[in-house]
Amino acid sequence: MKILVINPNTTTSMTDKIASAARAVARPDTEIVAASSQDGPASIQGFLDVATCVPGLLKEVVQHRDVDAIVIACFDDTGLDALRTLVSVPVLGIGEAAYHAASMIANKFSVITTLSRSVPGLENNLMRYGLAQKCGRVRATEIPVLKLEEGDPATLDKIRSEIRVAIEQDNAEAIVLGCAGMADLMAHLSEEFGLPVIDGVAAGITFAEALVNNKLRTSKIGAYSYS
Amino acid sequence: MKILVINPNTTTSMTDKIASAARAVARPDTEIVAASSQDGPASIQGFLDVATCVPGLLKEVVQHRDVDAIVIACFDDTGLDALRTLVSVPVLGIGEAAYHAASMIANKFSVITTLSRSVPGLENNLMRYGLAQKCGRVRATEIPVLKLEEGDPATLDKIRSEIRVAIEQDNAEAIVLGCAGMADLMAHLSEEFGLPVIDGVAAGITFAEALVNNKLRTSKIGAYSYS
Amino acid sequence: MKILVINPNTTTSMTDKIASAARAVARPDTEIVAASSQDGPASIQGFLDVATCVPGLLKEVVQHRDVDAIVIACFDDTGLDALRTLVSVPVLGIGEAAYHAASMIANKFSVITTLSRSVPGLENNLMRYGLAQKCGRVRATEIPVLKLEEGDPATLDKIRSEIRVAIEQDNAEAIVLGCAGMADLMAHLSEEFGLPVIDGVAAGITFAEALVNNKLRTSKIGAYSYS
Amino acid sequence: MKILVINPNTTTSMTDKIASAARAVARPDTEIVAASSQDGPASIQGFLDVATCVPGLLKEVVQHRDVDAIVIACFDDTGLDALRTLVSVPVLGIGEAAYHAASMIANKFSVITTLSRSVPGLENNLMRYGLAQKCGRVRATEIPVLKLEEGDPATLDKIRSEIRVAIEQDNAEAIVLGCAGMADLMAHLSEEFGLPVIDGVAAGITFAEALVNNKLRTSKIGAYSYS
Amino acid sequence: MKILVINPNTTTSMTDKIASAARAVARPDTEIVAASSQDGPASIQGFLDVATCVPGLLKEVVQHRDVDAIVIACFDDTGLDALRTLVSVPVLGIGEAAYHAASMIANKFSVITTLSRSVPGLENNLMRYGLAQKCGRVRATEIPVLKLEEGDPATLDKIRSEIRVAIEQDNAEAIVLGCAGMADLMAHLSEEFGLPVIDGVAAGITFAEALVNNKLRTSKIGAYSYS
Amino acid sequence: MKILVINPNTTTSMTDKIASAARAVARPDTEIVAASSQDGPASIQGFLDVATCVPGLLKEVVQHRDVDAIVIACFDDTGLDALRTLVSVPVLGIGEAAYHAASMIANKFSVITTLSRSVPGLENNLMRYGLAQKCGRVRATEIPVLKLEEGDPATLDKIRSEIRVAIEQDNAEAIVLGCAGMADLMAHLSEEFGLPVIDGVAAGITFAEALVNNKLRTSKIGAYSYS
Structure with missing residues (x-):
């Protein structure tokens, strides 16, 4: 399976660290795709950063539509509800x-x-x-x-x-x-x-693997429905 | 890794069904050990069954001390706190x-x-x-x-x-x-x-795999300490 | 006093309606500035719209920095925490x-x-x-x-x-x-x-007037601090 | 509009202070009527004072039936539910x-x-x-x-x-x-x-003005119905 | 022991009924003193009655200072906090x-x-x-x-x-x-x-007996202190 | 009436102390039957003891079926739900x-x-x-x-x-x-x-007396039904 771990800030050294933490715990047959937002704050601290990083996060995610699950690698779980509405694969915040x-x-x-x-x-x-x-x-x-x-x-x-x-x-x-x-x-x-x-990050990757193995996807009835 | 999935009632046909649900979702390198309580109610329905099945559950679990995680296959999560106090591997109720x-x-x-x-x-x-x-x-x-x-x-x-x-x-x-x-x-x-x-059952097995891959074990400080 | 009432979607007919509801209830000496987001969804329904409208909302708000209070005219209170972090005047969602x-x-x-x-x-x-x-x-x-x-x-x-x-x-x-x-x-x-x-809208405008008359502004200690 | 601010204790020096705080924040066209209870404790501290001041409070309020809103100037919000049942104008505790x-x-x-x-x-x-x-x-x-x-x-x-x-x-x-x-x-x-x-006091007066400007009155269905 | 059961309304036929329910359940050596408020509403329905009945209730209670416990025989538990502040014996609402x-x-x-x-x-x-x-x-x-x-x-x-x-x-x-x-x-x-x-009424009388037998009295530290 | 006070651990010196505390507060016509579990931990500390003491507790209780109420003399209220399901008399944990x-x-x-x-x-x-x-x-x-x-x-x-x-x-x-x-x-x-x-212990005995005097018994609809 393929899991996208997305760093919603633009600091790529953090993305590298996140990718490495993700790969350390992922199963051998899980491919980790690590991506950074191209557009947004350098770090996410407080409500303003949380809000402004979301569009960059969403824009980056749609570049990776063939993944089986998405992990948002920001401890504020920025954009969690929005992403669950955008896609149908499982989405977890770290x-x-x-x-x-x-x-x-x-x-x-x-x-x-x-x-x-x-x-x-x-x-x-x-x-x-x-x-x-x-x-x-x-x-x-x-x-x-x-x-x-x-x-x-x-x-x-x-x-x-x-x-x-x-x-x-x-x-x-x-x-x-x-x-x-x-x-x-x-x-x-x-x-x-x-x-x-x-x-x-480790918890997010392994729980994402678990949900995919359960064949569970984000519900498209109610809160996260497409329209 | 090896996961013990324990049926706290004595109905072995249920244990077989549980084992098969567990194996259907487990990773190829996860060994599922399915066991039934030898001593307790035939099914668990209501508070009296929940209480009386626990000693049989604990007795069966100690026969399988080399496992990496334990899943209690009863929807009431019978004996969850007791088992977490008894062992140090992760324990999950279904x-x-x-x-x-x-x-x-x-x-x-x-x-x-x-x-x-x-x-x-x-x-x-x-x-x-x-x-x-x-x-x-x-x-x-x-x-x-x-x-x-x-x-x-x-x-x-x-x-x-x-x-x-x-x-x-x-x-x-x-x-x-x-x-x-x-x-x-x-x-x-x-x-x-x-x-x-x-x-x-499926959720329990895959989350147990996740916790083991995270190297997370039941905390032995506070509520679940040995003594 | 001057109150900015900001419609976070781009449908200007709604902005007109909002402005008129605001003016109907505002005090004679309160100036209502009604603005629409220039960039975002046409209406806000569900989590994806809520998240994506915020940058446009913030961008529009900074065009109106001399106001005494801000009312966000979307019932989801989109961008409320972010705006409170951005400015020091009172901010209310409708x-x-x-x-x-x-x-x-x-x-x-x-x-x-x-x-x-x-x-x-x-x-x-x-x-x-x-x-x-x-x-x-x-x-x-x-x-x-x-x-x-x-x-x-x-x-x-x-x-x-x-x-x-x-x-x-x-x-x-x-x-x-x-x-x-x-x-x-x-x-x-x-x-x-x-x-x-x-x-x-009416409640938001009149409460904003109340807060301004109290000389109360958004706290800049803790959650909404500038940095 | 006319707002009654009622001090449920009998210390008139406090009523004067309250009236002055109320007038400092009220709009120019808001008339503040300040009244003290004629019958009750000199100050309200603890549950016994809270209970015994209410009848005096209600008796004083009915002397001022032509007001547009009532503010109870005691921080315990004494008699709030009773007053909301008695009248139909908005009632706020400070x-x-x-x-x-x-x-x-x-x-x-x-x-x-x-x-x-x-x-x-x-x-x-x-x-x-x-x-x-x-x-x-x-x-x-x-x-x-x-x-x-x-x-x-x-x-x-x-x-x-x-x-x-x-x-x-x-x-x-x-x-x-x-x-x-x-x-x-x-x-x-x-x-x-x-x-x-x-x-x-300031918050109570300005919110009362806001509710009156909204043409909102205490609901007479359910908890606060007359009978 | 002697328990005061006090009806906070002035309908004495209700007081008689209450007294009889109290005596039916009280121990043989418990003396039930039933009293009605002399001053207040005929029945207690809604917040206004709840507030206005309290002074009459307190006035009646102080006529019966030698009791071991007090039961307030109104289902709204009117005056419960006030009475607990006034006396040191146990007070229960029905x-x-x-x-x-x-x-x-x-x-x-x-x-x-x-x-x-x-x-x-x-x-x-x-x-x-x-x-x-x-x-x-x-x-x-x-x-x-x-x-x-x-x-x-x-x-x-x-x-x-x-x-x-x-x-x-x-x-x-x-x-x-x-x-x-x-x-x-x-x-x-x-x-x-x-x-x-x-x-x-029955629950209140028997619990009051229980508290008295436990030698438990209303705490006079904190919320219910005399001053 | 006859109240069973049951010590779910096997330390009989504690049972004696409990019996004496129970008798000190019980009414003259209440018979206190004090019993210890014959089978279980010497003291109950933590979740494992709580779970393992229950079967011994239940086994002892069924030896005393003619009692009017049961008090479980362990502060963890071990086996409370199970006992309420087993019997119809009132059951209280201390x-x-x-x-x-x-x-x-x-x-x-x-x-x-x-x-x-x-x-x-x-x-x-x-x-x-x-x-x-x-x-x-x-x-x-x-x-x-x-x-x-x-x-x-x-x-x-x-x-x-x-x-x-x-x-x-x-x-x-x-x-x-x-x-x-x-x-x-x-x-x-x-x-x-x-x-x-x-x-x-004192609270449990006196409340048990109260419930019996109220003729109240454990509900046999829903959670505590026999089957």
Whole structure:
């Protein structure tokens, strides 16, 4: 099967990282097509970026009509409803996928994301998916998305410190890393803290494979009908 | 990988049907181990059966300790919390798996199950998982679980009729078939009604594969800790 | 004061209707600036239209930077969060304004909108604003937005019939007309059915005046901060 | 138009302050009629005061039957449902009005009120209006209502300190001042903390003007019917 | 022990009926003191009656300060919070008591009450107590409270018919009779319909006995503190 | 009347303590039959114990079929739904009974229990009963159940310290002691902290007496029907 993983921002170094996280977890016979939006913000932080990246995202997606499933590689799940209306294959956001995965292996999870201004959008998504009650708290590190690309050790320390607080104060039993750019940190942090650390890209790809194997497609009755 | 799919009732013809639904959707390199409880009710309908089947379920599971994931093939997700406390591999109930799958491809779904007395247990599960808000209604056909085994055409008509009502009255965009014994009906009904019809066994197996590929295991901090 | 009322679709006959509804209710010293998006769908029905109309909406808004408040004249409240992030003056969606108004004069209200496919978006908005619990039901007439422009008597009959059902089945004490194109029907229906019928354009304009008179502006801390 | 702003306690110095806050924000052609209850507690703090002030409130209101709208100038919104049943003009509580205003300009707000014993009543109101989910926390300063009248600088310091905590701990993006006696502090605190500070009296008057301009009146079907 | 059962309306024939229902269920060593408000509405139907009956209720209660517990014999639980603030003995409303009792013996219950205009008040109470989720629906018979006193057979038929609908449509497993005046119907209807039918007066008296035997009194920290 | 109080664990010293707490509060003419499960865990802590103790609990209960009500003396309310399906007399869990009692005498309560791993089960129960919104927080002392038997003064100090935090941080107005083994501490702590401290055994016995006096039995329609 062929899965399109689409980065709705225009930073291709992030797309490369996402593609590599996707391929690391995909089945041998799954082809990962990684694409970036050609037109939109360099990173997606807050409601304005979320709204303005969608047309570029949709334009890029229609270039890849022969795929079996689509994963939106932005933790805000930008354009999720619009894409589900546009196509009939399954569409998953990486935030959505990570929350579902966390709900399957832990009683309560917390989310560690980038900036405070991104928190309300994630909280809204959690409420809408119904999974807010499984989430202890959405925590911001105040590290901008693109800063994560630089590999500064101080960056990792801030993430570690928020994980520690989430375990102590939120009774978090699992951690969702709330940014596509954090994908490569998963294994290390999971071992260090002795609890599951979930990356949305990996969760999104494997759940997309699952839906395709179930022959399940986006419903075309009601909310996502073509017209 | 090896996935244990465990039928918590003692009706082996149901176990065979479940095993076959599981193998139909599993990846070629996934080994499905299907087992029945040796000790418990012949079918699980209502709170008393749900409670009494758990020890037999746990006893059977510990015979299969080398598996990579466990799927509980009862739509009530009997023993889910207990099993997650007992083991460290991922554990999924087929009800739970089906609700998560439905939430990924439709804005709203309804559940069609067997007897009225099973409805409150499913409603409680949905509330606990957070997915009650995605569910239009849990509908009973009043067909006992074991009656489904007999292949009576009148049985299928009752299911069809409830699906029709769910679409019209609940605005259901997808249907979850709420019994392990309904697995073989999925494809026909999906085509007939032009909307996704979800079988929990298939959803459970493929999501278990996904979690294993993510290297995610049940959290051993908090609710599911060993001691 | 000057209020921008912006139609996020490109149908200028609707913009004219909206402008006239706005002016009918505005204070004598309030200047209404009515604008249409130059780039986007002809009407907004369902999630795809909602997403694709936002960039055109934002582009048009920045042409009118000297206004004291902005009202988004689409019942889906398209681009509400994005606009609040872009500007510091108060921004109101007409759906949002109508739900708040209804909550102030009735214990329970129902919404009558155009197509079924628009219902889930409105339900999501109501949940997010917290006002879902005051809403009996969002009801669709299956009349397309642009059909409303034609003034067909059969159209009005369908709306009447849904109002009747809302009173009987939902115990609705007020009706929210869920489309900008329905603004001119308000007074007639209110008198006919003996209950408040609320038009979002009127509610939006008057609430915008209220916020400006309060010297209240969109908070620039947190969710809607500039950066 | 003529708006009655009614102070349900018998402290006329508070009524004067309320009247002045009301006139400061009202339109030039709005006549503000300020009245105090003749019979009831000197201040309203806790459930017993809330209940006992209502008959005096109703008795005073019926002296002013020619008004176009009524604003109840007590942050507990005492007698709101009873008044809506008694009259057909719009009736707003200042707590209610402030919460709606805050919801229109911020993603999350916190309330700063007087005594701890008043907090549960405000939390109940927020839950009932549906707006509890927009509210971070209702915070008490432990300053009695009448103490606010004295203009002690220590009083203002306590309010300031709670606002600071609300921003840091609740992620509050706007502050609702939860007592009619705090109305004159609004502008200063808003500037000092760089976020909207909302006074219920001002919000109540301007929203009442808005409802009257919409020709909206309290629904007389259902909850608020005369008989 | 001595329990005050207080009828907040002035219809003494209802007080007699209430007293008799209370004594029928009280323990032999429990003294029932039945009192009527001396000042207030003849029956309590809708928000205006609820508010205006409270001062008379409080005035009557302070005549009976040596009691061990108080039961408010109005299904709207009028004055419940005020009374809890006034006294330190346990205070129960008969609506509240009936909902708690129903929650202990059934998974879901429906309420049958008098007029439609009383429904929203009961729904608010249920939401506030947290028990709305156990309640299928609050149903009105449109029989005025005082009409119940007349013993008309048509009256009983309307109640029967609503019980039937509650079982079929709400999946009600128990029925709460939502008016003090319905107390004598309990046993007959329970037998006729084969499900528990709960009278709030009986539930209130026996729960008050239980709280007194537990030596539990109204908390005087927080919401119900004296000052 | 005769009430069976059943300890679902096999530690008979706890059963003795429970029996004595039950008899201390029961009416003179109530016969308390205290029984222990013959087969199951020595204490119930976490989901695995909760599930495995149920069959032993059911087996013991059927030895006592002539009782008028059953109280399950485990704070997790283990086997509550199963027992309600098995019998027709009223069945109460001591957790459930304590939460209902707390809701009747306080606006908000907190729960003090044994180990962290028991907290999620109690939170689920509170959510299911609808009473989560009345509960500030479920707090763990990290004292194992059987340790409570030893009467170590350090144990009591930990409980005291959590009560103090619950009052300060949760605004708790009443405390529920979340373990059957804590029953004898109730009176002392209540006096020391000046607020109601609730023991589930006492609440369960007295509410069971109340339901029996009401002639109320478990509904046999729907969730708890025999078949």
